[in-house]
Amino acid sequence: MKKFQNGRFLLFSVLLLFGFFCFTMASVESSWAQAQKKPAEAKPKPKPPAVPQKLIIAQGTDALTMDAHHVIDSPTASIMEHMVEPLLELTPQGEIVPKLAEKWEVSADATEFTIKIKKGIKFHDGEPLNAEAVKVNFDRRLDPKAATKFGFLVAQVASVAVVDEYTVKFKTKAPFAPMVSNLTHSTNGIQSPAALKKSWEKPVPQPVGTGPFIFKEWVPGNKLVMVRNDAYWGKKPTLTELTFRVIPDDASRVVALETGEVHAAVRIPPFDIPRLKANRKLTVVETPSVRTIYMGFNVLKEPFTDKRVRQALNYAVNKTAIVKHILGGVGRVSDAPISPGVFGYSPTMSYEYNVEKAKALLAEAGFPKGFETTLHPAVGRYYMDASVATAVAADLLKVGIKAEIKMMDWATYLPFILRDKEAVEHKLYVLGWGTVTGDADYGLFSLFHSGEWPKKGMAASFYKNEKADQLLEGGRKTANPEQRKKLYKEAMEIIMDDAPWLFLHSEVQITGVNAKVKGLVVHPTERIISKGASIE
């Protein structure tokens, strides 16, 4: 405890402290203002020695796994695809192009998929990439004992056959239209068969793929370091080292970017965008995203078993205001469960902000005065996620629904949400879903088909509608794109009306990049691709 001998001294020291505080604030402000005014200096410099090509990217969350077949989130995929590559690639423009594959053929009825693999590619451990290696990968993906994630991507595959050394043939049980898009997915990345055989039923401890970077070190919760793969089959990267740092706090991530501690930072908060844009040392990259943010209802738990309650909540939240003010206009109010730019998307409907209608529906459902519930939002994962959750809860309060917000970090959050229906505790949860294969099947089947309930799948709202199930299955089995679009449109109409979600918005990615860094690509699937990047 403080042992001040007399009061005057204490009073004096408090005043002094306060004065000092004011002085510091004033000087910080003025120096900051000066820094703003000062134009970037263009001093002629002697030719500097070669710049170390070590790139550091700051993400908000850490990798959840080191096994490509266990990847379930974009930040992990972003890291993983530098080391483990899939057979095909989805370009930022939405085109599917070969990656490890040379070319592919699809039979007319969409049941046979023949893939020719590029020759002479080696895994990081020296194993050759051939048809046999690809077969081992998909055998593991299909083996229930291996319990790899996102099984719905390959569940329709009946057999994987080696035709010759560099050709594999996938046969599906029924026509499976999304197969080609699914082969672009990070979770279908091709890993070294030797590494997989050692760790078949458990996630591999470190990734061994064919990618431009080789795994070096992972300090969980802090950083993941990779070094250049000098034997890379494609164009060799300029970077010698690539690090993904974890900085969950938005403000700290921005500061790290401004001080040059990191070269790129994801999810720049809207209020920092003007300042960063004015900073000539930085560039702000805006990339559309295929991610839709939603608040899911656990439809197995009261009172969300009642469709009227779910619709009422949809009416009660002012989504336009959230996008306009909290996201600073960087986003788009959802009018379908998937976002534009995805095959199968069509504007379906959106619930307008209507408090009266919400109250009426609640009263009709037997809750004229609202009710109390809990909301578990993801925090540090999506754009302004904590603020969005607080705003949603504040809107719900206006119709009498008191939702206590319980926040968790990302690594604890996903396992908490993705439990069996008996064990699961959440009632309201906020998640985002990026349709990263660019096909509606990925965005709809995985989240609304009743066969995809956790723990197996990601459909944590535990929604079941037989008609919707049939339509979604139909979308998979139909080869004709126009017919598929029709099926998805019909399915989305049912889903929007049943409202297993509170449909919020789709995101835009705001990435801050140091101006010295060239060639960094931010993909609409929320991956940062640095294989072509360099530091000047």
Next chain:
Amino acid sequence: MEEIFDKAEKPKWSQSREVLHRLSKRITAMIGLVIVLIFLISAIFAPFLALHDPLEHSLGHMLAKPSWDYPLGRDELGRCILSRVIYGARISLLIGTMVISIGVLLGAPLGIISAYYGGKVDFIIQRFVDTMLAFPGILLALTLIAMLGVGLANVMIAVGISTIPIYARLARSSVLAIKSRQFVEASRSIGASNFKIILRHLLPNSLSPIIVQSTLHMATAILWAAGLGFLGLGINPPTPEWGAMLNGGRLYIRVAYHVATFPGLMIFITVLGFNLLGDGLRDALDPRLKT
């Protein structure tokens, strides 16, 4: 024998009046008292003092600068900061009181029993207290939060439990000093039970250091609760709580200083107030400084 006569001569109120008199001579203590009184009044009369509903938001007015209607401006969801700060005082007062209650009600009896019985009882209790003291308080609180989960009750329990050893030690040392005094001996010799001796003699006479400590602790408890709130381990939103408000405004500090500044100032001033009052009380209650 002096003590007995002292007590017999003076009625109780005059003792407290003397303390108050001594307190009033110290200007810093009076400043502390005024701050604490303002804090208590705003906490108790929050619904009458707040200009707006602390939970009523308006995204269109987010981060609005201080104005006539919203004297401290609006926060990141367009809520009235002044109203939230006033309601926040309520939460801080509640946490402070409950923390002190847990600490005193569990800690002081432990200390008194420990000192009064001595021997094995003392040994066991004191080793338990040592173990708890070995943990830094905030770390103990964090561990408990991790076990119990976040929430108002858990914050109070966590911070409260981490203050138990301090009160146990304090009560023990006071009781050790008075338990062999004559009035206790006298009471025992006329056949008073242990329980009665503890209740009638030891407890009242060991109270003044506890009162001082709890006033100072009020400041610590408020600070810790705000700290936990700032880390997102305190009370769940949307309850207005100073630490959480500070954290909410931190993101916008460069564009809207007021969102984080005012809750921060409130924490600063309140903690200062309790510390000044506590220091003053200590001096006022210290018999050596009696002149």
